[in-house]
Each structure stands twice: as C-alpha cells, then as structure tokens.
Amino acid sequence: MPASNGARRHHSSALPLAWLAVSVVAYASLYPFTGWRWPADLSAWDLFVLPLPPWRYKFDIWANYLGYIPIAALVHAAGVRGGRRSAPCWLFAVTVISLLSFVMELTQQFLPLRFPSRLDWALNTAGAVAGATLSALALRLGWVDRWQQARDRWFIRRSGGALALLLAWPLGLLFPTPMPLGLGPSWARLQDGLMDLLVDVRGAEDLLAWLEASPPPVGQPSALPEALGIALGLLGPCLLAFVVTRPGWRRMAMALGAAVLGLTTTTLSAALNFGPVHALAWLTPVVAPACALGLLLAALLVRAPGSLAAVLGVATLSASLMLVAQAPSDPYFALSLQGWEQGRFIHFHGLAQWLGWLWPVAALLWLAAHLGSRDATGGA
Incomplete structure (x- = not known):
C-alpha cells in the first residue's frame, strides 16, 4: 500500500498497539502451547476444512466477534496514520486479520486442549470488518484529526510506544x-x-x-x-x-x-x-x-x-x-x-x-x- 501524495505520516501509537493486539491474539489462541500432535484421521488437505463446533455458547460467540473489532481498527488506523489511503488500508486490515484468524484456528488442530471452529473464523472475520469500518468512519468524520490535535497539545513527538505501554x-x-x-x-x-x-x-x-x-x-x-x-x-x-x-x-x-x-x-x-x-x-x-x-x-x-x-x-x-x-x-x-x-x-x-x-x-x-x-x- 503506497503512501498517498497528500497523506501525512504521524508517529502513531496505533502501530505498536496493533502489534500488541496481534501478539495477544496469537498467544490466547495457542495457549497453553503443550501437547502438540498431528490430529488423528486427518490428511493435510482435511486440516484446511475447519469443523463446526458441537456447541455454541453465547459468551464465546460474542468474545470471538467483539475481540477482533479493536484489532482490525488498530491495523486500519496504523496504515492511515502512516500516510496511506483509507480504502486500501480497510481491505488490508480485513484480509490480514481474517487470515490471522484462519491460521490460528488451523494451528489449534494440533493442540488437544483447543477446539478449532469454522464459526470462530467467521465471527473473527465479521469483527474485523466491523473494526476496520468503524476506523474508516472515524477518519471520515474527522475524529482522527481531532485526536491528533489533542495529542499534539498533550504529548511530545515519538510518544507512541509510551502510550501503548500505558x-x-x-x-x-x-x-x-x-x-x-x-x-x-x-x-x-x-x-x-x-x-x-x-x-x-x-x-x-x-x-x-x-x-x-x-x-x-x-x-x-x-x-x-x-x-x-x-x-x-x-x-x-x-x-x-x-x-x-x-x-x-x-x-x-x-x-x-x-x-x-x-x-x-x-x-x-x-x-x-x-x-x-x-x-x-x-x-x-x-x-x-x-x-x-x-x-x-x-x-x-x-x-x-x-x-x-x-x-x-x-x-x-x-x-x-x-x-x-x-x-x-x-x-x-x-x-x-x-x-x-x-x-x-x-x-x-x-x-x-x-x-x-x-x-x-x-x-x-x-x-x-x-x-x-x-x-x-x-x-x-
């Protein structure tokens, strides 16, 4: 995604927060990282056909949907704050987050304590669409510019890492x-x-x-x-x-x-x-x-x-x-x-x-x- 000519780059906290969010997803999806084994009775091709879960808890449904909203919003915001156009950033955020979710669900098949699910992947992707859309809407309504103005009044340059830690x-x-x-x-x-x-x-x-x-x-x-x-x-x-x-x-x-x-x-x-x-x-x-x-x-x-x-x-x-x-x-x-x-x-x-x-x-x-x-x- 090349930067647009009129876009302005900012030292944004969205990028470190996006990396932190992706790390959180990877850790939470693969924890406790023990008992790795090849799933029984599955060929290499069958691994890519995620199963449907035998149960559907409301908490899991909402967690899988809501949990991916801020991640996609941060990825989209990081791209826009880096000087790129909103539409390519939206497509990039949704695609990458959906792919991340699929890889996590695919990898869970090698962990006996985790339960991969096609439904989880669909909910994660829906959350990514919602998050990237909310970020693009905030940009269109001028909320991002207002945040930048407030940040310039409150914080020094290159404060993104500290804000992410806070x-x-x-x-x-x-x-x-x-x-x-x-x-x-x-x-x-x-x-x-x-x-x-x-x-x-x-x-x-x-x-x-x-x-x-x-x-x-x-x-x-x-x-x-x-x-x-x-x-x-x-x-x-x-x-x-x-x-x-x-x-x-x-x-x-x-x-x-x-x-x-x-x-x-x-x-x-x-x-x-x-x-x-x-x-x-x-x-x-x-x-x-x-x-x-x-x-x-x-x-x-x-x-x-x-x-x-x-x-x-x-x-x-x-x-x-x-x-x-x-x-x-x-x-x-x-x-x-x-x-x-x-x-x-x-x-x-x-x-x-x-x-x-x-x-x-x-x-x-x-x-x-x-x-x-x-x-x-x-x-x-």
Missing part, C-alpha cells in the same frame, strides 16, 4: 498481583517457573538445590513494604506518562487518571474472580494512604524535565520489581490465582500473567531507550 498497564493488573498495583513476578511464581524449566536440565542440580532451599516468604505482608510497593506501583506508570506528557496540569490529569484506572481494574479483577459482592476484597487499610503517597510524589514532579522523569521512572520501576518479588503470598492472593487458573479465566490467565510480569521490564527498556534518544537531550 494502555497495556491496566490489562496487566487484571491478573492477580502480589500487592495492589504491584506488577511483576513474585518470588514464589519465579521459583516455580525456574524449577519447572531446570528439572530435566543436566548440570543444573546445584541451582535446583539452591532454589529449593530458598523458600518464598509467607504470611501477611508488613504495612510499610506493602504501602511503599503500592505507592511505587502507581508512581511508575505516572512517571512513564510524564516523560511524554507536556509539563503542568496535563501531567496531573494523567496521574489522577492512572490512579482511577488502576484501582478500577483491580476492583474489576476481584469482581470477576469472587463476584460483585467481594469486588473490594483487595482493599486493605494500607491502600488508600499508599495511593495518596504515590499521587503526592507524582504531583511534586509535574514540572520535572522529561529526562529527570525517565531517570526516576527507571529507579521507581526497579524498586517496585524488587518489592513485588519479595512480597509474601497471602491467602487472598492464593485464592485469586486459583480463580484464574482453574476457573473461567483458564484460557487467558497465561497471557494476563505474562503481561503483568513483563510490563515493568518493557517500561524500563522504553525509558532506557528514551534516555539515549535525542528527545531526552533536547530534541523534538
């Missing part, structure tokens, strides 16, 4: 965290994962013995480390936002928005696990003062230079990762994990877990790259 942050909070707003792996989860990886590795006996002799902390977390972890868990994304947000009241609005979004997402996660009655089960006496501390620290930095916000962001995220890793596993955390791993979220818990684990690392890498760019040294 949009992904609440998704990581959907998976149960060792402490509220504390993204990153706990030592117990890291230990289990490392031991599973090393159990059959020759020469790793000493490392396995050390891991077994290093039990994770248990019991209720003490108030001070928990409060500090919650405050830093909120301050980290605020500082990431400050790096790309113009100084002043806009940064404070971003910090307040992060607090509301983080607490709302944590409440949603608890409600999905235990029901609406227990949506605030995670709210301990430490949470409110800790969030207030995080917002206070953010308020003191609303006029800090972007380079200083990036340096403090690296330090904040590093400290938050260490606190989360050392956090003891309390009964609420254990029950939350059980709800995700054995309940209705079994097909999504691996993806949500990895997103929650890797988000701080991705944010650290982005901040480090920003510090070495001309944007952090006075460039536009």
Whole structure:
C-alpha cells in the first residue's frame, strides 16, 4: 500500500498497539502451547476444512466477534496514520486479520486442549470488518484529526510506544498481583517457573538445590513494604506518562487518571474472580494512604524535565520489581490465582500473567531507550 501524495505520516501509537493486539491474539489462541500432535484421521488437505463446533455458547460467540473489532481498527488506523489511503488500508486490515484468524484456528488442530471452529473464523472475520469500518468512519468524520490535535497539545513527538505501554498497564493488573498495583513476578511464581524449566536440565542440580532451599516468604505482608510497593506501583506508570506528557496540569490529569484506572481494574479483577459482592476484597487499610503517597510524589514532579522523569521512572520501576518479588503470598492472593487458573479465566490467565510480569521490564527498556534518544537531550 503506497503512501498517498497528500497523506501525512504521524508517529502513531496505533502501530505498536496493533502489534500488541496481534501478539495477544496469537498467544490466547495457542495457549497453553503443550501437547502438540498431528490430529488423528486427518490428511493435510482435511486440516484446511475447519469443523463446526458441537456447541455454541453465547459468551464465546460474542468474545470471538467483539475481540477482533479493536484489532482490525488498530491495523486500519496504523496504515492511515502512516500516510496511506483509507480504502486500501480497510481491505488490508480485513484480509490480514481474517487470515490471522484462519491460521490460528488451523494451528489449534494440533493442540488437544483447543477446539478449532469454522464459526470462530467467521465471527473473527465479521469483527474485523466491523473494526476496520468503524476506523474508516472515524477518519471520515474527522475524529482522527481531532485526536491528533489533542495529542499534539498533550504529548511530545515519538510518544507512541509510551502510550501503548500505558494502555497495556491496566490489562496487566487484571491478573492477580502480589500487592495492589504491584506488577511483576513474585518470588514464589519465579521459583516455580525456574524449577519447572531446570528439572530435566543436566548440570543444573546445584541451582535446583539452591532454589529449593530458598523458600518464598509467607504470611501477611508488613504495612510499610506493602504501602511503599503500592505507592511505587502507581508512581511508575505516572512517571512513564510524564516523560511524554507536556509539563503542568496535563501531567496531573494523567496521574489522577492512572490512579482511577488502576484501582478500577483491580476492583474489576476481584469482581470477576469472587463476584460483585467481594469486588473490594483487595482493599486493605494500607491502600488508600499508599495511593495518596504515590499521587503526592507524582504531583511534586509535574514540572520535572522529561529526562529527570525517565531517570526516576527507571529507579521507581526497579524498586517496585524488587518489592513485588519479595512480597509474601497471602491467602487472598492464593485464592485469586486459583480463580484464574482453574476457573473461567483458564484460557487467558497465561497471557494476563505474562503481561503483568513483563510490563515493568518493557517500561524500563522504553525509558532506557528514551534516555539515549535525542528527545531526552533536547530534541523534538
């Protein structure tokens, strides 16, 4: 799709978000990546004839349709924001997303725990058509131009990566965290994962013995480390936002928005696990003062230079990762994990877990790259 002569290229967050969305689809479609085998009684040609499902749950139908709408919208928007015409971008988005869905359904036939379906492919394609059409309609109505004008007032150039990370942050909070707003792996989860990886590795006996002799902390977390972890868990994304947000009241609005979004997402996660009655089960006496501390620290930095916000962001995220890793596993955390791993979220818990684990690392890498760019040294 060549760029049109009159189209203008923008550094858009739609492109990294589109790649993130495609990665999410691939991961969720093929999880748990175990038990690969050639499907019995199927020839190579029969693989391309997807079966119809023996059941049709309303949740699955709506999830397969609605889930592909934002993906196609992002792909279309990324093409248009890159300077290409809308009509070819629409055709490209629908074709590529439909092909992606077909490949995922085709590959699921090699996984015994997944159920490929011709209906899912049709619903995914319909969602792609709807998403690309909505994106084209937003372009026609001028909403994209209004968004660009607002973005130019709020954010610096080359802010797409940071904005994509900020949009992904609440998704990581959907998976149960060792402490509220504390993204990153706990030592117990890291230990289990490392031991599973090393159990059959020759020469790793000493490392396995050390891991077994290093039990994770248990019991209720003490108030001070928990409060500090919650405050830093909120301050980290605020500082990431400050790096790309113009100084002043806009940064404070971003910090307040992060607090509301983080607490709302944590409440949603608890409600999905235990029901609406227990949506605030995670709210301990430490949470409110800790969030207030995080917002206070953010308020003191609303006029800090972007380079200083990036340096403090690296330090904040590093400290938050260490606190989360050392956090003891309390009964609420254990029950939350059980709800995700054995309940209705079994097909999504691996993806949500990895997103929650890797988000701080991705944010650290982005901040480090920003510090070495001309944007952090006075460039536009």
